[in-house]
Amino acid sequence: MENKSALVIGGSGGIGSGISRLFASKFSRVYVHGGHDSSKFDNLLEELRGKNPSCKVEKVLYDFYMHDFAELAESELSKIAESVDILCMCHGPFIQKRIDEMTVSDWQRIALYDYALPGFFVSKVLPSMMKNSFGRIILFGGTGTSCRTEFRTNAAYAGAKTAVGTLVESTAAFYAKFGITCNAILPGFVKTEYNSGFLVPAGMEVESRKIAECVGFLVDNPELNGVLLRVDKGWSPNF
DSSP, X not given: OTTXXXXXXXXXXXXXXXXXXXXXXXXXXXXXXESSOOHHHHHHHHXXXXXXXXXXXXEEEOOGGGSOGGGGXXXXXXXXXXXXXXXXXXXXXXXXXXXXXXXXXXXXXXXXXXXXXXXXHHHHHHHHHHHHTOEEEEEEOOTTOSSOOOOSSXXXXXXXXXXXXXXXXXXXXXXXXXXXXXXXXXXXXXXXXTOOSOOOOTTOOEEHHHHHHHHHHHHHOTTOOSOEEEESTTOOOOO
């Protein structure tokens, strides 16, 4: 595993930064994607390079919302995805609204960035993984999206994240013969700098480093394929 390369999309902050830290300790090259430059991003990269000098850590900037979706295919980020051994897709906007409150732009944003975007990157990484007879793909679902159910104020987001489960299981089923695994983490509410405004029962928040540890577990075990791993302490709010 130490000779492998990894790409963490959304790896500059939140859950993704913990995964970037884990991957920088395990692999020879890690591409860390962020939407924009910041001192926080630079500090993270400096930390990663300091902890494991043998790992080549590279910054990749691409703001999905500043470009037309079709432009993604010609981006540097897309070209990097074509050659990596491990893909972890942490990025995805959260919208909490009732169905009757959703606008055209809300639906478009959810469909593009919570389902089409991970689907696009899975499509990009598969050819080289097939050629190399090795690949690890980790996607992210949402709280309570291991199966179809009802949501009062979260149906659009949860619907896209439930569809991610179909993508995971389909990829696992038909590409396992190439040495490729595809799994998903379904986190509960995770302690990150981005959380605000959510009332979570005491003791039910999950630490970001625990999510990273679960990602590492899925990457290290080829027997685990098509797994939708709940990491939510058993709490599934119907919100």
